[in-house]
Amino acid sequence: xxxxxxxxxxxxxxxxxxxxxxxxxxxxxxxxxxxxxxxxxxxxxxxxxxxxxxxxxxxxxxxxxxxxxxxxxxxxxxxxxxxxxxxxxxxxxxxxxxxxxxxxxxxxxxxxxxxxxxxxxxxxxxxxxxxxxxxxxxxxxxxxxxxxxxxxxxxxxxxxxxxxxxxxxxxxxxxxxxxxxxxxxxxxxxxxxxxxxxxxxxxxxxxxxxxxxxxxxxxxxxxxx
Numbered sequence: 001x002x003x004x005x006x007x008x009x010x011x012x013x014x015x016x017x018x019x020x021x022x023x024x025x026x027x028x029x030x031x032x033x034x035x036x037x038x039x040x041x042x043x044x045x046x047x048x049x050x051x052x053x054x055x056x057x058x059x060x061x062x063x064x065x066x067x068x069x070x071x072x073x074x075x076x077x078x079x080x081x082x083x084x085x086x087x088x089x090x091x092x093x094x095x096x097x098x099x100x101x102x103x104x105x106x107x108x109x110x111x112x113x114x115x116x117x118x119x120x121x122x123x124x125x126x127x128x129x130x131x132x133x134x135x136x137x138x139x140x141x142x143x144x145x146x147x148x149x150x151x152x153x154x155x156x157x158x159x160x161x162x163x164x165x166x167x168x169x170x171x172x173x174x175x176x177x178x179x180x181x182x183x184x185x186x187x188x189x190x191x192x193x194x195x196x197x198x199x200x201x202x203x204x205x206x207x208x209x210x211x212x213x214x215x216x217x218x219x220x221x222x223x224x225x
Contacts, residue, residue, distance in 0.1 A: 015113045017197030019204070020106070024049075024082040026090065027101040033076045039178040039214035042077060045098070050088050060207045060218040062122060065174070074176045083204075083218075111197040111221075119161070119192060119203075121219030122174075122185045124211035125151040139210065141184035145170050152188050155208050160199030161192040178214050185216045191224065 026049075028036065036042045046061050061082050066075025082088065090102040125148045126139040142148050149165035156163055171187035194200055200221060207217030 015197070016110060017201050018108065018110045019201045020108045022084045022087050023105055023107055024080070024084070024088055024090065025101075025103040026080040026082065026093070026099050028077055028079065029097050029100050032098040033078060036077050039176045039183050042215060043178075043213045046080065046082060049082070049090050049093055050084055050086075060212050061215060062218045063215045068172075068174055072173045072175050074174045081218075111194055111200050113194055113197055115194045116224040117192060117194060117200070118189065118222045118224055119156075119219050120187070120189050120222070121208070122187050122216055123152065123207075123209040123219075124183060124185045124214075124216035126184070126210055127151075141173065141182075148186055148188075152190070152208075156190065156192065159203045159208070160196055161190075161194075161203070163190055163192055167191065176214065178211075183211050183214045183216070185211070188219075 061080055063077045064079040065077050068074050093099045125142040128139050142151055148170045149168045152168050153163055153165040169189040173184050173186050176183045209217050
């Protein structure tokens with residue numbers, strides 16, 4: 001998704017936040033799906049479709065893919081879920097036959113303190129380490145489920161959603177490439193309580209973790225009744 005919305009949020013008495021977004025569901029053509037196998041090209045493809053928006057708009061999006069192979073290498077991208085502050089225009093993509101379908105709708109949601117939600121999304125759990133030979137630090141993907149749970153719990157707690165690592169569900173890794181560099185993402189699911197509604201909107205706006213330009217970090221919230 002693409003998310004940039006500090007000015008689209010209004011708060012009522014600190015207990016309620018109202019946010020408005022545009023959502024796009026884009027089905028890629030078979031030819032363009034094969035062409036967007038590299039995460040770097042996918043990022044710029046999304047930016048191209050939002051060319052009418054502000055340059056400072058953060059690009060976050062979610063890619064629905066064909067099943068990964070036995071080694072966790074991601075399948076081809078099939079569908080994009082995009083969120084934006086401004087109404088996007090995908091006519092050029094449709095005319096160029098990059099898309100076979102584009103559905104855009106406006107959403108206005110109200111979030112209340114005390115409500116319970118289910119957060120779902122893809123993130124890239126990485127840790128920064130010193131290179132053995134010196135020089136620039138490197139970012140390595142976390143490997144075990146427990147490490148990924150702790151990584152996500154720390155970031156959610158920092159974002160205003162304190163939770164235990166064992167309350168977080170972590171899917172197997174999905175591996176993509178960005179100009180030859182490996183990008184590892186995992187799907188996460190967690191049930192959390194809204195303490196401050198503005199914190200939820202900030203999380204949905206800025207995403208979680210690194211590699212957000214390459215299809216990681218975008219989360220959605222679903223009310224639990």
